[in-house]
Amino acid sequence: MRRLAAVAMAAVCVVSVVAVSSPAWANPSGCSQGNTTISQSGGYMTAWNDAECSSSATRTFRIEIKRDVAVLPDPVVSSYDDYWTGKFYYAETSSCDGGRSANYYGRSFFTSHPTYVDTSNLMVNTC
Numbered sequence: 576m577r578r579l580a581a582v583a584m585a586a587v588c589v590v591s592v593v594a595v596s597s598p599a600w601a602n603p604s605g606c607s608q609g610n611t612t613i614s615q616s617g618g619y620m621t622a623w624n625d626a627e628c629s630s631s632a633t634r635t636f637r638i639e640i641k642r643d644v645a646v647l648p649d650p651v652v653s654s655y656d657d658y659w660t661g662k663f664y665y666a667e668t669s670s671c672d673g674g675r676s677a678n679y680y681g682r683s684f685f686t687s688h689p690t691y692v693d694t695s696n697l698m699v700n701t702c
Contacts, residue, residue: 602690605629613640613681613694618674618702620652622681623667624692631662635686638666643678643696652679656686672701 602608606628613622622640636657641649653670666683678696 601688602626603628603632603634603685603688606634606685606688608683608690608692611638611681611683611692611694613679613697615679615697615699618700619669619671620679620697620699620701621667621669622653622683622694623665624681624683625666626664626683626685628662628664631660633658633660634664635659636664636666637684637686638668639682640668640670641680641682642672642675643680672699674701676700 606626608626609624611622611624613620615621620640622638624636624638626636628634636659637654638657639654640652642652643649652672653668655666655668657664657666672679677699679699680696681694682691684691
């Protein structure tokens, strides 16, 4: 009985991890994103990404710089929305975060379908 309970608990944990790590919705139909990039120079961070869609429509493509914290949700340090009617989108944002030393990452997504693309964490001593 204990073994069955342990197996069931392990299965629940695996399902929970998969559910948390996968976004809820897809990109808009016919759209795809590039790879989000984040960099820093002198403590000044910049994140950017682009996206392309097969048909022209009015969409909002967002880029964010987020601080990775132990308790969710991670705060948005800076963001930019590329609100555009077309097929090609580009968003870039830059910021300092008040002299903090922390892990930061970039995230991009279409606001109507938040399938996000994250960078890995970048440790930054911000300006």
